[in-house]
Amino acid sequence: MDEKPTTTPTDEQLSFWDEHRFMLLIVGTLLISIVLVSISIFIYNVSGSAQLDLSRPGYQSVSGKVDDTDPITDYSPFGPVNKATVNEFTKIYDTQAAKAKAVDAFNGDPLNPEVLEFSDPATSTE
Amino acid sequence: MKKRARFALYAIAAVLLLSASGPNNSYAADLTPEQTDLIKSNCLSIKGSLNQLHATDALLRVNRGQIYESMGTKLMASFNSRLSNNSLDNKGLVAVTTSYRSALATFRTDYQAYEQQIAAAIKIDCTKEPASFHASLESARIKRTIVRTDIVRMNQYIDDYRSAVNDFMLNFERVTGQNS
Numbered sequence: 001m002d003e004k005p006t007t008t009p010t011d012e013q014l015s016f017w018d019e020h021r022f023m024l025l026i027v028g029t030l031l032i033s034i035v036l037v038s039i040s041i042f043i044y045n046v047s048g049s050a051q052l053d054l055s056r057p058g059y060q061s062v063s064g065k066v067d068d069t070d071p072i073t074d075y076s077p078f079g080p081v082n083k084a085t086v087n088e089f090t091k092i093y094d095t096q097a098a099k100a101k102a103v104d105a106f107n108g109d110p111l112n113p114e115v116l117e118f119s120d121p122a123t124s125t126e
Numbered sequence: 127m128k129k130r131a132r133f134a135l136y137a138i139a140a141v142l143l144l145s146a147s148g149p150n151n152s153y154a155a156d157l158t159p160e161q162t163d164l165i166k167s168n169c170l171s172i173k174g175s176l177n178q179l180h181a182t183d184a185l186l187r188v189n190r191g192q193i194y195e196s197m198g199t200k201l202m203a204s205f206n207s208r209l210s211n212n213s214l215d216n217k218g219l220v221a222v223t224t225s226y227r228s229a230l231a232t233f234r235t236d237y238q239a240y241e242q243q244i245a246a247a248i249k250i251d252c253t254k255e256p257a258s259f260h261a262s263l264e265s266a267r268i269k270r271t272i273v274r275t276d277i278v279r280m281n282q283y284i285d286d287y288r289s290a291v292n293d294f295m296l297n298f299e300r301v302t303g304q305n306s
Contacts, residue, residue: 061181062181065185081208093201094288097288101284110175111179
């Protein structure tokens, strides 16, 4: 009676992918990470979050100067409407409006060639 | 109609602002050889000024931005909701709030464009590419003027909302006075 030789798992011929599955796992993980990070950076740049991120290089001088000492008071959307509650609202509103307009933001012309000292001498002297 | 007139006024103001610097204005002007030399020789100091402006404008954007955002969400929207919850007419206030939000969205986009432009200008080597640097700087200058116009527009809407609240209060007092 002929018996087929029994094979143990260690004797099996492993395919290329079986043999390198750990490496495949590492490479796959890295690829997925790269794709996800790329998408995140794209969203970070496109959404405008980058412009609000003062922890970026070049902003160290101002990163500690963000005004977070005076949070704006919420006005409840629920409750009665009468002279007293409207006056309460206008008081908060006027305070915040004054703060919004306290700084003449983006005024002036700091990118003018004259300010940056490279204006045309011929036209500057006119 | 009022809105259109206001936007036309803003557009005219922006054009006037751009042309206000008269003969020294060099928006579209070509770079003269003297200017090229000045850019090359002052490259380091110009870059220093730009870096400083870049940082201070970013801080301004964050600090002003959070005030403008909160005015819209924490005050205008909440007050509109309260009136609505009490079944009171808030159409005038809602209209101003919608315009304000739209102006705020425009400000966000315009500031982003300005910031990206000034960052691009800073990256250019002004000793090797003075013309390209100058063009990039002029573009950033125009975009900064647009951001300034957005700020003026938002401040105007803040005043408009306050006037609308006064109008509402006058009307409310008149109506409740008649009812009581």
